[in-house]
Amino acid sequence: xxxxxxxxxxxxxxxxxxxxxxxxxxxxxxxxxxxxxxxxxxxxxxxxxxxxxxxxxxxxxxxxxxxxxxxxxxxxxxxxxxxxxxxxxxxxxxxxxxxxxxxxxxxxxxxxxxxxxxxxxxxxxxxxxxxxxxxxxxxxxxxxxxxxxxxxxxxxxxxxxxxxxxxxxxxxxxxxxxxxxxxxxxxxxxxxxxxxxxxxxxxxxxxxxxxxxxxxxxxxxxxxxxxxxxxxxxxxxxxxxxxxxxxxxxxxxxxxxxxxx
Amino acid sequence: xxxxxxxxxxxxxxxxxxxxxxxxxxxxxxxxxxxxxxxxxxxxxxxxxxxxxxxxxxxxxxxxxxxxxxxxxxxxxxxxxxxxxxxxxxxxxxxxxxxxxxxxxxxxxxxxxxxxxxxxxxxxxxxxxxxxxxxxxxxxxxxxxxxxxxxxxxxxxxxxxxxxxxxxxxxxxxxxxxxxxxxxxxxxxxxxxxxxxxxxxxxxxxxxxxxxxxxxxxxxxxxxxxxxxxxxxxxxxxxxxxxxxxxxxxxxxxxxxxxxxxxxxxxxxxxxxxxxxxxxxxxxxxxxxxxxxxxxxxxxxxxxxxxxxxxxxxxxxxxxxxxxxxxxxxxxxxxxxxxxxxxxxxxxxxxxxxxxxxxxxxxxxxxxxxxxxxxxxxxxxxxxxxxxxxxxxxxxxxxxxxxxxxxxxxxxxxxx
Numbered sequence: 001x002x003x004x005x006x007x008x009x010x011x012x013x014x015x016x017x018x019x020x021x022x023x024x025x026x027x028x029x030x031x032x033x034x035x036x037x038x039x040x041x042x043x044x045x046x047x048x049x050x051x052x053x054x055x056x057x058x059x060x061x062x063x064x065x066x067x068x069x070x071x072x073x074x075x076x077x078x079x080x081x082x083x084x085x086x087x088x089x090x091x092x093x094x095x096x097x098x099x100x101x102x103x104x105x106x107x108x109x110x111x112x113x114x115x116x117x118x119x120x121x122x123x124x125x126x127x128x129x130x131x132x133x134x135x136x137x138x139x140x141x142x143x144x145x146x147x148x149x150x151x152x153x154x155x156x157x158x159x160x161x162x163x164x165x166x167x168x169x170x171x172x173x174x175x176x177x178x179x180x181x182x183x184x185x186x187x188x189x190x191x192x193x194x195x196x197x198x199x200x201x202x203x204x205x206x207x208x209x210x211x212x213x214x215x216x217x218x219x220x221x222x223x224x225x226x227x228x229x230x231x232x233x234x235x236x237x238x239x240x241x242x243x244x245x246x247x248x249x250x251x252x253x254x255x256x257x258x259x260x261x
Numbered sequence: 262x263x264x265x266x267x268x269x270x271x272x273x274x275x276x277x278x279x280x281x282x283x284x285x286x287x288x289x290x291x292x293x294x295x296x297x298x299x300x301x302x303x304x305x306x307x308x309x310x311x312x313x314x315x316x317x318x319x320x321x322x323x324x325x326x327x328x329x330x331x332x333x334x335x336x337x338x339x340x341x342x343x344x345x346x347x348x349x350x351x352x353x354x355x356x357x358x359x360x361x362x363x364x365x366x367x368x369x370x371x372x373x374x375x376x377x378x379x380x381x382x383x384x385x386x387x388x389x390x391x392x393x394x395x396x397x398x399x400x401x402x403x404x405x406x407x408x409x410x411x412x413x414x415x416x417x418x419x420x421x422x423x424x425x426x427x428x429x430x431x432x433x434x435x436x437x438x439x440x441x442x443x444x445x446x447x448x449x450x451x452x453x454x455x456x457x458x459x460x461x462x463x464x465x466x467x468x469x470x471x472x473x474x475x476x477x478x479x480x481x482x483x484x485x486x487x488x489x490x491x492x493x494x495x496x497x498x499x500x501x502x503x504x505x506x507x508x509x510x511x512x513x514x515x516x517x518x519x520x521x522x523x524x525x526x527x528x529x530x531x532x533x534x535x536x537x538x539x540x541x542x543x544x545x546x547x548x549x550x551x552x553x554x555x556x557x558x559x560x561x562x563x564x565x566x567x568x569x570x571x572x573x574x575x576x577x578x579x580x581x582x583x584x585x586x587x588x589x590x591x592x593x594x595x596x597x598x599x600x601x602x603x604x605x606x607x608x609x610x611x612x613x614x615x616x617x618x619x620x621x622x623x624x625x626x627x628x629x630x631x632x633x634x635x636x637x638x639x640x641x642x643x644x645x646x647x648x649x650x651x652x653x654x655x656x657x658x659x660x661x662x663x664x665x666x667x668x669x670x671x672x673x674x675x676x677x
Contacts, residue, residue: 011375018372022363100354102335103376169284255338258331259275 001247004104011103015111016118031122038078038123045070045191064134065222071127072221073190075120076214080156081181082116087160088177091168095261105254109161113153131221138224148216148227151236155209158242165249168257188214209235263347265312265428265459266333271342272306273328273483274299302328304484305342312347312427315460317470317491319498320480326463329480330354330430333461348427351377353418360413362406366397369405370420379424387423394449395419396442411439418446425453430461447473467495471579492579493520496621496639500524519619525636528565529624532558532602534641547611548649549659555607557622557641561597565635568594570605571623572641577616582657588628611646612659619643 005012024030046067090108091098098105131137167173188211194202205211212231219227276297278284283296303325310316320326331337333344334352360369370391374384392401395415397408405413422429429450451473454460464470470477470491477494479487479501487497497512500522512522537554538544547553557570571586587593587605594603620642624635651659 007378008375010381014372014375014381018361018364018368022361025363097376100336101376102352103378256276258337 001104001106001251005106005110008104008107012107012111012114015107016114019111019115020118034119034122035126038074039126042067042071042074045074049191064136068131068136069193069218069222070191071130072217073188073214075123075127076152076217077185077188077190077210078123079116079120080152080210081185082119083113083153083156084160084163085177085181086112086116087157088163088167088174091164091257091261092174099258099261105257106250109157109164112160113157116156117153136221136224138220141220141224141226144227145217145220147229147236148213148232151232151239152210152213154239154243155213155235158239158244158246161246162242162249165246165253165257168260169253184208184210187211189218190214206231209238263312264309264345265314265347266308266310266461267343267345268306268308268329268333269343269345270305270307271303271329271332271339271344272301273303273325273332273337274301274340276300299340302483303332303339304482306485308478308485308488310459310461312459313454313457314476315454315462315474317474317477317494318461318463318480319465319470319477319494320486321501324480325483326480327354327432330432330461330463334430346428349424350428350430351421351424351426352430352432353421354430354432360405360417363404365404366395366401366408366416370401370416373417373420374423377421383424391416391419391423394423394445411442415442418442422446422449422453425456425458427457428459428461429453432463468580470495489520493522495579496520496522500637500639519640521638521640523636523638525624525634527636528561528563529568529597529635530560530562531622531624531636531638531641532560534558534620534622534638536642536644544644546645546647549611549613549615549646549651550661551611553609553611555605555609555620555642557605557607559603559605559624561599561601561603564599565597565626566595567626568597568603568635569625569627570603571625571628572607573621573623574613575619575621576657577618582613582618586623586625586628593626612661613646614655614657614659615646615648616657617643617645 020031024033027033029036049066049070087109090112091105094108097103098108128137128142163173163177187205188208189197189205194205194211194215197205212235216227216229216232219225276284277300278287278297287293287296306329308316318326318329328337330352331354332339333346334350334354335344336354360373364372367388370388371381371384375381395401395412395418397412397415400408400412401416405416408416431450447469450460454473460473462470462474474491477489477491478485479494479498481501486501487494493512501524511524512520534555534557535543536545536547537556538547539552544553555572557572559568559570561568569586569588571584571588573581573584576582597603619640621637621639622641623637626633626635648654
């Protein structure tokens with residue numbers, strides 16, 4: 001399978017290019033929209049929580065403290081949500097070419113993941129630029145987010161492809177995902193800091209794998225400290241397991257998928 | 262010759278679940294009983310195609326042709342059995358699939374080339390060919406959404422056939438597009454054949470199958486029903502589409518080695534058919550332009566309300582060169598009684614070119630043989646035409662030309 005992905009690498013890269021082009025080709029501002037969307041969200045939350053509601057991060061006095069906290073969370077969540085969401089529907093969205101043409105179907109989710117990563121990198125560059133200008137750049141510590149990112153991408157990919165295959169056979173999966181993601185977002189300390197959560201709930205939230213990853217990002221960017229890698233390491237193992245499940249499910253059902261679409 | 266496509270014991274079944282929850286239960290509960298029925302659309306298909314050969318696949322709608330092609334191209338997976346293909350495959354199943362409306366023809370051409378597994382450099386090397394063959398001019402750099410469906414087909418065909426494949430699979434896709442491009446694309450397919458490409462063609466078009474294919478397969482209800490020469494299979498297919506209820510279809514081998522197809526419900530039956538010359542003698546050889554009479558004797562086996570007799574004269578390739586019926590010429594007969602005999606005499610001048618011809622005769626109750634088919638008999642009789650009395654000519658028609666020639670000095674003579 002990996003050989004096939006390699007064989008079709010040019011196809012995948014064209015697909016990614018085409019994805020970006022088709023998204024922005026017929027709009028006047030083009031790629032600017034890719035940045036404006038998360039920016040608007042960050043502004044809304046910053047204004048409401050830190051200015052209107054006067055929420056302060058305990059222990060951090062910086063004026064931008066809350067904004068940085070929010071960005072670290074939302075950008076990472078965005079990557080996760082995009083991969084999972086798009087992978088879930090990728091086979092359905094491309095039903096017409098899957099039914100008519102013979103090509104390695106795994107290229108489709110791979111394209112989705114590549115697109116999401118590029119999207120994430122574009123926004124992250126802006127974020128890093130902002131950090132440098134505002135004097136909050138964490139320096140060498142930034143390298144510690146690389147393993148976190150890899151774990152997050154593996155986790156999202158494993159989950160996304162699993163749900164994507166299931167969604168072909170049980171369309172409820174797609175419907176359910178929208179609701180689950182809403183709850184998941186608010187059960188992850190992204191908009192609010194974990195310190196405002198009552199103690200009993202913290203023990204509960206610890207089971208959230210995404211919190212482990214996003215918590216690491218927040219530690220690096222807000223507290224400018226080396227993140228605790230214990231939680232993410234366990235998530236890494238879970239991700240590996242998820243990817244195995246995804247691959248097995250894909251292998252066993254890719255043939256049947258054509259009949260169901 | 263090596264084997265290019267080998268299909269062995271291929272079956273395809275679709276799972277049908279009784280209820281929505283049954284699939285989930287089957288997936289989740291280990292060792293649960295099987296909760297689905299399998300609907301078999303292809304049953305134990307076996308055939309081989311030698312490299313360079315052209316095979317036609319014929320069958321009614323729902324016979325499993327498309328599913329079979331999908332399995333051969335690898336788009337769908339067979340439930341059991343194996344397909345082996347040697348070399349590069351190109352399929353013209355759904356031309357223009359995966360074209361994105363917002364991208365230019367050129368970008369889409371690159372994209373679909375990559376989907377077929379070609380590398381960017383290979384496609385770029387053939388880009389000029391693609392543009393020249395499609396003949397859509399400047400439009401190649403405009404978004405595909407501005408294209409007419411014919412232009413899309415032109416571009417898609419050009420891309421799919423830019424690089425000569427070892428195996429070419431063609432569905433009825435080619436019937437779209439204008440006549441000019443249809444001819445051009447058929448010419449390209451023929452050229453590929455001559456260079457050794459194996460061809461698999463699905464069509465309802467008799468002339469396409471007969472003119473290109475070496476062999477044909479008749480698929481019926483998911484199984485290979487018959488395999489043989491295109492002409493023989495086409496005749497059988499024709500009989501089969503008329504087959505309803507208690508009709509029978511049989512093929513017999515004549516003394517001359519040709520296969521005769523007889524089908525029908527049998528209320529009326531062709532007793533005898535033969536050709537007479539102007540002296541009233543039975544003949545098998547006719548001169549070009551000679552006055553002849555085709556006699557058809559019909560036996561009525563059961564009371565029928567209406568009878569139409571139709572005949573077709575076919576050339577050696579099985580192409581009909583003339584056909585009509587008593588519905589259009591003369592009139593149908595009404596209220597025939599069991600035991601009656603009917604004799605038709607068809608007088609005509611054999612204004613046809615030299616060659617061997619056969620006559621197919623049909624007894625029906627209307628102008629087509631699809632409503633009620635009492636009997637359809639291919640190769641009911643045959644005859645040869647020889648040019649005995651006229652000047653040398655070629656072709657399947659005798660037009661009796663009068664050629665006038667004037668000769669003189671170019672400046673003096675006014676040629677009207």
